[in-house]
Amino acid sequence: MISLLQSLSPISSSPTSRNRNGVRPPLPNHIIQYSRRSFYVRNSRSEDDYHSTLKALKSRGRIPRKSLGQHYMLNSSVNEQLSSAAGVEDGDLVLEIGPGTGSLTNVLVNAGATVLAIEKDPHMAVHVRERFASLDQLTVMFIFAPDKIYEF
Numbered sequence: 007m008i009s010l011l012q013s014l015s016p017i018s019s020s021p022t023s024r025n026r027n028g029v030r031p032p033l034p035n036h037i038i039q040y041s042r043r044s045f046y047v048r049n050s051r052s053e054d055d056y057h058s059t060l061k062a063l064k065s066r067g068r069i070p071r072k073s074l075g076q077h078y079m080l081n082s083s084v085n086e087q088l089s090s091a092a093g094v095e096d097g098d099l100v101l102e103i104g105p106g107t108g109s110l111t112n113v114l115v116n117a118g119a120t121v122l123a124i125e126k127d128p129h130m131a132v133h134v135r136e137r138f139a140s141l142d143q144l145t146v147m148f149i150f151a152p153d154k155i156y157e158f
């Protein structure tokens with residue numbers, strides 16, 4: 007984990023932050039608008055991950071829960087960097103804690119890894135299981151209580 011973190015480039019400042027004169031810098035290309043608490047993306051793979059997950063959750067009467075750290079990746083190229091920095095390759099077995107929308111999971115399985123994903127929120131676990139239902143490269147488990155783990 008330490009070598010993974012050391013090999014990643016520093017994270018740039020938030021797109022919503024203002025410079026010293028109180029002026030916001032131009033938005034990166036994939037971001038079209040931001041409000042006080044959120045911003046919206048266009049034409050990127052992560053838009054699909056994020057918005058399809060929001061729709062799937064909404065159809066079950068759910069919204070992301072901040073108490074579970076459910077902040078999701080909008081820039082999927084970061085997932086590619088994570089996978090590449092970890093040297094994930096064909097045939098690897100990866101333990102992913104908290105797959106959320108499955109955006110990193112997707113990159114890992116595309117790299118040829120078999121993924122064991124453990125998700126605390128059963129709604130997210132169902133979502134990610136359904137998303138990759140056609141693959142036998144993924145096992146999703148969810149934690150019901152610290153001593154009870156269920157496999158899908």
Ligand SMILES: C[S@@+](CC[C@H](N)C(=O)[O-])C[C@H]1O[C@@H](n2cnc3c(N)ncnc32)[C@H](O)[C@@H]1O
Nearest residue numbers: 074079104105106107108109110124125126127
């Ligand atoms: C930051 S989000 C996942 C990000 C994911 N890579 C994405 O972009 O969609 C963290 C996920 O971890 C899950 N989670 C939180 N606490 C957990 C725990 N103790 N064990 C397993 N999963 C947990 C949350 O429900 C959430 O889906």
